[in-house]
Amino acid sequence: MKTERKEILKRTLLIFPVLIAVIGVGAMVRSRKGPEKLPLKETARQVRVITTRATDVVPRAIGYGYVEPGQVWQVVPEVSGKIIEVSPNFKKGSFVKKGDVLVRIDPNTYRLTVRQTEASVGNIQARLTELNRKEKNYQSSLEIEEKLLDLKKKELKRNQRALRSHSISDSTYDQAQMNYQTQLTRAQDIENALRLIPTTRKALEADLEQYRAKLEEARLDLRRTEIIVPFDCRITETSAEIGQYAPAGQSVATADGTATAEINTRIPMGKMAPLLRAVGGKPIRAGSEQTDQLRMDKIKQLFGLKVRVRLKAGSLEADWNADFARGDATIDAQTRTLGMIVVVENPYDQIIVGVRPPLVRNMFCEVEISGRPISQKVVIPRSAFHDGYVYVADSAHRLKRKPVTTDFAQTDFYVVREGLAPDEQLVVSDLIPAIEGMLLAPIEDKALSDRLMAQADGRSDIR
Structure with a gap:
């Protein structure tokens, strides 16, 4: 009996805690309250924005090329x-x-040639002098011979009269006639010699000119040593x-000359168009009175082009002011780029040891060409442009999608033609997903805005 009582007591002690637990759980369930119902609340998405501003945009084009001496x-x-x-x-x-x-x-061989040619020139000059003297002598002799011929002619006439009156013999007359003919021949010989002198003089003068030319050539060769x-x-x-x-x-x-250094840089036509689009706000048209201004020597002044050359080699960065020299005559068939030749004057005079090296052959440089500012344009970062659309935050801080047309692009930004006005809140964060009408918590990115304005108006570099 005692053993049975012990067993009953053990079972009772085991069941009692279980009953207490069940009663406690039931009480807790009955006393539990239902879930609290809260009102629905929209969460604002935090985004970076910039306030759009209009500014004078300096169009710029970046190209690269190798340095060549001028x-x-x-x-x-x-x-x-x-x-x-x-x-x-x-x-x-x-x-x-x-x-x-x-x-x-x-120079010894060429000195000898000069001396030989000088001797030849001297020889011909002496022959000309001799010819001039001979001409004078012939003229004097001819005067004498002509006087003697006149006397012989008078003597012959006297003998002719004497022969008709039989005062002289035939042999005497024949002798007088022979003397006349002899004197006539001597005078004619001198006249013939005088007639040949001009031809001889011309030949000697031609030889003199030839030897003088040879002498000049010989002296030139001597100088060329x-x-x-x-x-x-x-x-x-x-x-x-x-x-x-x-x-x-x-x-x-x-x-290589040290006076100038040239860089032939290749720039896409689309990048050059904003630099060359207008003069004084008026486009240049073929056939207009301004067409003659398109000569290469006037393009720089006409379009207000400014050029900057930069070198980057490791930690070394240097730059130079340059001038637009000329444009290439052809377009590259493969890259469709236009060659622009720019010139840096006196690059060796601009050396700063450890800071700015000389521009030497085959140095690879960046070339930036800038034009006249384009008045009051809105610019936006490239990252904010999405296939023809931008996102803005409206006055209620709601996301709005706006179509935008761009004028042209620079390295880091677009210039807006239409679709976006100043003082709008442009979203520059990358929204994924971007749902129109979603609530935004805009945060002004002043650093990006200032950097964008500095790039647009030319106060900082573009990359």
């Missing part, structure tokens, strides 16, 4: 000979000045030494 001198001897002397600066990388003697070729530097330049290559024979027409060195 002048290149191929040092080519015009006469052959052995090199007997070179300038101390006849070395790659050295600078030489205009008028310096760079190379001297052995000294190769003179034609302009300030820098030696870029040498291929001759003292004692080496230099044949005429074969290059012995190359030098």
Whole structure:
């Protein structure tokens, strides 16, 4: 009996806690309140915005190209000979000045040629002098012979009268006639010699001119034995030494001029159009009175073009002011770009050690060409333009989608033609998804706005 009581007691003790738990859970369920119903509330999406502003836009185009010297001198001897002397600066990388003697070729052969030709000229001049004297002598002799001929003629006439009166013999008359003919022949010989003198003189004068030309050529060849530097330049290559024979027409060195550096940059036609669209607000049309202004030497002033050349090489950044020189005559068939040649004047005078190096051949540079400002245009960042539309926040901070037409694009922004006015809140955040009418919490991005204005009006670089 005691054992049964113990078992009953154990079971009772096990069931009692379970009953208490069930009663407690039931009480909690009955006392539980239903879910609290809250009113619906729209969450605003936080976005960055800028306030659109109108500004004078400076159209700019960026291109790239390699530096070439404005002048290149191929040092080519015009006469052959052995090199007997070179300038101390006849070395790659050295600078030489205009008028310096760079190379001297052995002049002895050319001096001898000059002397020989001078002797030939002197010989012909002496022969001309002799001919002039001979002409004077012939003229004097002719006067004498003509007087003697007149006397012989009078004597012959007297003998003719005497012969008719039988005062002289036939042989005496024949002798008088022979004397007359002899004197006539002598006078005619002198006249013939005088007639030949002008022809002889012309021949000698022609020979004199020929030898004078040879003398001038010989003297020119003698001067050519000294190769003179034609302009300030820098030696870029040498291929001759003292004692080496230099044949005429074969290059012995190359030098680049230091006065100017040129960059031939390629720019897409679409980028150049905003720079060249108008003069004084009026387009230039073919056949107008202004067509003659399109000469290359006036384009810079006509369109107000300004050029800046930049070099970026690692941590080194340098820039130069440049001038628009000319445009290429053709369009590149593959890239459809227009070649623009710009010039930097006196690049070696602008060297700043460690800051601005000289512009040398094959240096790769960026070229920025800017035109006259276009008055009061709204600009927007490229990231805010979505296939012909932009997003703005209206006065109720709701997202609105607006169609926009652009005029032209620069590297980081578009210039708006129509569809967007100043003082609108332009959304510059990338909204995904962008649902028209959604509530926005706009935050003004002043840094982006200031950077955009600085790029548009030309106060900062465009990239």
